[in-house]
Amino acid sequence: MDILVDDGPVDDGLVLFTYWRSSAAYRVRIGLQLKGLAWEGRPVHLVRDGGEQHADAYAALNPQQLVPTLLHDGHTFTQSLAILEYLDERYPQVPLLPVDAVGRARVRALAQLVACDIHPINNLRVMQYLERRLEVPADARTQWTLHWMADGFAAMEAMLAGSADTSVFCHGDRPGLADICLLPQLYNAHRFGLDLTPYPTLRRIEAACQALDAFDRARPENQPDAA
Numbered sequence: 001m002d003i004l005v006d007d008g009p010v011d012d013g014l015v016l017f018t019y020w021r022s023s024a025a026y027r028v029r030i031g032l033q034l035k036g037l038a039w040e041g042r043p044v045h046l047v048r049d050g051g052e053q054h055a056d057a058y059a060a061l062n063p064q065q066l067v068p069t070l071l072h073d074g075h076t077f078t079q080s081l082a083i084l085e086y087l088d089e090r091y092p093q094v095p096l097l098p099v100d101a102v103g104r105a106r107v108r109a110l111a112q113l114v115a116c117d118i119h120p121i122n123n124l125r126v127m128q129y130l131e132r133r134l135e136v137p138a139d140a141r142t143q144w145t146l147h148w149m150a151d152g153f154a155a156m157e158a159m160l161a162g163s164a165d166t167s168v169f170c171h172g173d174r175p176g177l178a179d180i181c182l183l184p185q186l187y188n189a190h191r192f193g194l195d196l197t198p199y200p201t202l203r204r205i206e207a208a209c210q211a212l213d214a215f216d217r218a219r220p221e222n223q224p225d226a227a
Contacts, residue, residue: 013040016032016068016070017069018225020220022046024066024079024119026184027084028087031088035087036094041223041225043225046124047124053067062076070086081111081177085097096177106171108177111178111180113152114181114182118185121148145188145192146192149185149194153189153199157198157200160201160205168205175215186202
């Protein structure tokens with residue numbers, strides 16, 4: 001089955017190639033929902049049949065063979081943070097970044113702490129390499145994942161704790177790019193059984209986000225391809 005055309009031809013609308021459990025795709029789904037944008041999701045199963053992301057048709061679309069990929073106005077966009085900033089510039093209503101340069105730098109640092117330092121070293125392809133090529137046992141792979149999540153969360157908790165009395169979310173009184181990155185990683189933390197007791201600020205922000213419809217709609221278990 002050709003995943004590029006299975007649901008019809010691509011037009012000028014927002015088309016997101018996604019996978020229900022992908023943290024990076026989860027981020028983009030949250031961003032789309034927060035902005036109230038209409039979009040079409042096209043699932044790419046990352047495990048079935050060796051991973052549909054490795055199919056020739058998809059690899060031609062995204063040479064990294066990763067999700068998410070966004071199609072819009074005849075252009076192809078990859079990398080979740082780049083996609084989110086594109087959406088923010090193209091649809092500035094409900095902004096994902098603060099208006100001031102200092103605030104934008106802070107939010108980007110928080111977002112990149114998750115997207116660049118925590119997530120890449122415990123994502124699917126890394127875990128598959130540890131298992132299949134290096135033959136790392138399952139319990140050791142789990143400990144690897146828990147270590148790097150805890151390490152990153154400790155830093156993020158410290159960065160956020162100072163503003164906990166004045167901010168509902170990671171930065172101010174509305175969710176933005178940092179929250180969009182944090183929530184999927186916390187989902188992974190729950191999935192792997194990480195004790196989140198040491199991170200009260202992160203847990204408070206998680207609760208505030210989960211109370212919003214946009215975050216609920218983007219949750220992995222609420223996706224059509226959820227297994």
